[in-house]
Amino acid sequence: MSIQDQESFLSKIHPFEVLSPSQMAMCVQHMDIAYYPKDTILIAPEKIPNYFFIIIKGSVYEYSKENIVVMDYQSEDTFDSNSLIYGQCEHTFKVHEELICYEIDKKAFLSLIEKNQDFKDFFLKDLVNKIQTLKDKEYTSQLSSFMIAKVEDTLIHEACLVDENTKLIDAIDKSMQYKTSTIIVQSNTKEYGIITDSLLKVKVLLQGRDLSIPVKDIAIFPLLTIRDDDYLFEALTILVKKNIKRVGVTNSNGEMIGVLEQIDILSHFANHTYVIESKIKNAKNIEDLKDASKDFIDIILSLQAKGVKIHHISNLIGQLNTKVYQKIFSLILPENLQKDACLFVMGSEGRNEQIVKTDQDNGLIVKDGIDVEQYRPYMQQITDSLIFLGYPPCDGNIMVSNPYWCKSFSDFKSTIIKWLNNTQDMKNFLDLAIFVDAFAVAGDKNLLIELKEFLSSKIQNDIFMAYFAKSTTAFETPTTISSFMGKNNLINIKKAAIFPIVQGIRSLSLREKIKETTTVKRIKILEQKNILEKDKAAELIEAFEIVNTLRLKNQLDLLQQNKPISNEIDIEELGKIERDLLKESFKIVNEFKNFITYRFNLNKIF
Incomplete structure (x- = not known):
C-alpha cells in the first residue's frame, strides 16, 4: 500500500482527519503493518503495548477482569489509547479473528497528542463526550x-x-x-403579563369598559416566557403544547427583551406543524382528523432528515397525538359524560416516546357513582376511530374498548392492589409497568393523579420492587456487534437496549415516587436525587438517544418501502460510525443492567 493510500485510509478514521499534512506524514512514517493469529493477546494488565492499533482486517475482543467481552473491534476500529497515555490497562485485548492491522509507534502517537489539540481532546474525553463527537461527525451532513x-x-x-x-x-x-x-405588562413584583387584540375585544369592547382603566385590570398573568439562549425548537414545542401564538423572550437575568411569534418560528422551520394543529382543532368529524393525522409522517421525515434530536421529535409528535385524543374524546363522548371520566394513554404514548404509530395503549377511569356501562359503546367508537386514523390495535388488548381498562375509580384501586399483592403472575407486573407510565389526555385528569398517588402510597415492599425491576435484565444485550455480522445480521434494538433503559429507569422512578413519565426527564430527576451519578445519567441519555434514533431511522425506511414496522435493525445497513455508536450504547446498557441488579438485589430473587 502506497503512502498516499495509507494517508487516504487514515483520513477516513476519526480523529486522524484533524491532523495537519506534516503530522499525517509523521504518523505514516512511524506506522507499520502487522499480522497476528487468532487468540493472540495484544494488551493485558501485565502487557502494556508499544503501539496504537488500527484494524485493517479481522477482529479483536476486549475482556474485563471477569473474562466478559465488553467491546469488539473490527475493520477501521482503533485501540487502545488509554494504555499508551496512562501506561496501564485493566482489560485484556485478544485477537478473535486473525488480524491484519496498522501499528503506530507509541512515541509518535503521544507526540501527535501533544502537537494537535483536537486530536488530543478526542482521546482524553470522557465516554459521553466521545459519543457526542462521533454523533456530530455522523450527522454533520x-x-x-x-x-x-x-x-x-x-x-x-x-x-x-x-x-x-x-x-x-x-x-x-x-x-x-x-x-x-401585543402589549407586555410588568407588575410591581417584576412578573410579566400580556394583552392582545383578542383580549381587548373580549374584556373591553364587548364589556363596554373605559379605556382609562389600568392595564393590570385586564392583562393575563403570567406570560409564558423562554430564554434567548434556549433552542428555538423548544419554543415551538411550548406553543404547540399550550395552544398559544406567542411567548415572551427574556435574557439570562430574567429581563424581558422581546416577543417571539409562532408565525416567525414556523417560517424559520418551514414545516407544517401549525397547519396540522389547525386541522386537528377545526376538525368536525373523524374524517377531518384523518386528513390531519396522515401528515404526521411527513413532519417526522422532515425533522429526522434535518438532524433534529429524537426527544424533540417525540415531544412535538406527542403533543400532536394528545390533541388528536382530545378531539376524538370531544367528538365521540357526550359532553355530560366527559367531565366524569379521564381518558389516559400508557406505555410509550404515556412516556411521550412513541413517534411512528405502533399500537394503542389507553384506558378510561370513571368517577365512582357514575354508571360505567353507559361509556362502553363510546369507548368502542374511540378504539375504532383510532384504528381508522392509523393507530394499530394493541395485541394485548390494552385499550379503552376492553372492560379491564375501562372501569370505575374504585375498581381501578382494587386492580392496583391485585397487581401489588400477586407477585407470581407476570401479567400483573406488565400491566403495572405500563400503568406507571399513564398520562391523562382528556377529561378529569385528577382521577388519574389520585390513582397514581394511591399506587405510590402502597409500594413499600423491597421484594416486590425487586421482582418489578427484574425484567430489566430479561433480554440479552450484545457485548459484540461482530457476532451478528454474516449471520442473520439482525438485532432487536428494543429488546437489546431500549427496554432495559426504560424498565430500569421506570423501576428506580417508581421506588422514588417520581411522578414524571418521560424516560429522559426521569433520568434527570434521579440524578438530582443522587440516585444516579452525573456521568451515569449523561451516558444513559446519550445511549437512549442513539438507539432510539437508529430505530426511528429503520422504521421510517420500512414505512417508505411499505413494509411492516419492526424493531429489528440490519447491522449490515449501518455505517461505520453508527456501528461504533451502537457498540458504545450497548456497553452503557450492560453497565446499567449491572447497576440495577445491584440496587434491587436481583441476584437474591428467583
Whole structure:
C-alpha cells in the first residue's frame, strides 16, 4: 500500500482527519503493518503495548477482569489509547479473528497528542463526550440551522412594555407606535403579563369598559416566557403544547427583551406543524382528523432528515397525538359524560416516546357513582376511530374498548392492589409497568393523579420492587456487534437496549415516587436525587438517544418501502460510525443492567 493510500485510509478514521499534512506524514512514517493469529493477546494488565492499533482486517475482543467481552473491534476500529497515555490497562485485548492491522509507534502517537489539540481532546474525553463527537461527525451532513438554532437566531419583536398602572389608552397608543398588537405588562413584583387584540375585544369592547382603566385590570398573568439562549425548537414545542401564538423572550437575568411569534418560528422551520394543529382543532368529524393525522409522517421525515434530536421529535409528535385524543374524546363522548371520566394513554404514548404509530395503549377511569356501562359503546367508537386514523390495535388488548381498562375509580384501586399483592403472575407486573407510565389526555385528569398517588402510597415492599425491576435484565444485550455480522445480521434494538433503559429507569422512578413519565426527564430527576451519578445519567441519555434514533431511522425506511414496522435493525445497513455508536450504547446498557441488579438485589430473587 502506497503512502498516499495509507494517508487516504487514515483520513477516513476519526480523529486522524484533524491532523495537519506534516503530522499525517509523521504518523505514516512511524506506522507499520502487522499480522497476528487468532487468540493472540495484544494488551493485558501485565502487557502494556508499544503501539496504537488500527484494524485493517479481522477482529479483536476486549475482556474485563471477569473474562466478559465488553467491546469488539473490527475493520477501521482503533485501540487502545488509554494504555499508551496512562501506561496501564485493566482489560485484556485478544485477537478473535486473525488480524491484519496498522501499528503506530507509541512515541509518535503521544507526540501527535501533544502537537494537535483536537486530536488530543478526542482521546482524553470522557465516554459521553466521545459519543457526542462521533454523533456530530455522523450527522454533520444533516445538520442545519433547524437543529441548532437558538431563539436569539430568529426574529424577536421588540416588546411594547408598560407598567401595570399604565392607562389602557396610553398602552394602546404605545403599541401603535411599536406597530404591534401585543402589549407586555410588568407588575410591581417584576412578573410579566400580556394583552392582545383578542383580549381587548373580549374584556373591553364587548364589556363596554373605559379605556382609562389600568392595564393590570385586564392583562393575563403570567406570560409564558423562554430564554434567548434556549433552542428555538423548544419554543415551538411550548406553543404547540399550550395552544398559544406567542411567548415572551427574556435574557439570562430574567429581563424581558422581546416577543417571539409562532408565525416567525414556523417560517424559520418551514414545516407544517401549525397547519396540522389547525386541522386537528377545526376538525368536525373523524374524517377531518384523518386528513390531519396522515401528515404526521411527513413532519417526522422532515425533522429526522434535518438532524433534529429524537426527544424533540417525540415531544412535538406527542403533543400532536394528545390533541388528536382530545378531539376524538370531544367528538365521540357526550359532553355530560366527559367531565366524569379521564381518558389516559400508557406505555410509550404515556412516556411521550412513541413517534411512528405502533399500537394503542389507553384506558378510561370513571368517577365512582357514575354508571360505567353507559361509556362502553363510546369507548368502542374511540378504539375504532383510532384504528381508522392509523393507530394499530394493541395485541394485548390494552385499550379503552376492553372492560379491564375501562372501569370505575374504585375498581381501578382494587386492580392496583391485585397487581401489588400477586407477585407470581407476570401479567400483573406488565400491566403495572405500563400503568406507571399513564398520562391523562382528556377529561378529569385528577382521577388519574389520585390513582397514581394511591399506587405510590402502597409500594413499600423491597421484594416486590425487586421482582418489578427484574425484567430489566430479561433480554440479552450484545457485548459484540461482530457476532451478528454474516449471520442473520439482525438485532432487536428494543429488546437489546431500549427496554432495559426504560424498565430500569421506570423501576428506580417508581421506588422514588417520581411522578414524571418521560424516560429522559426521569433520568434527570434521579440524578438530582443522587440516585444516579452525573456521568451515569449523561451516558444513559446519550445511549437512549442513539438507539432510539437508529430505530426511528429503520422504521421510517420500512414505512417508505411499505413494509411492516419492526424493531429489528440490519447491522449490515449501518455505517461505520453508527456501528461504533451502537457498540458504545450497548456497553452503557450492560453497565446499567449491572447497576440495577445491584440496587434491587436481583441476584437474591428467583
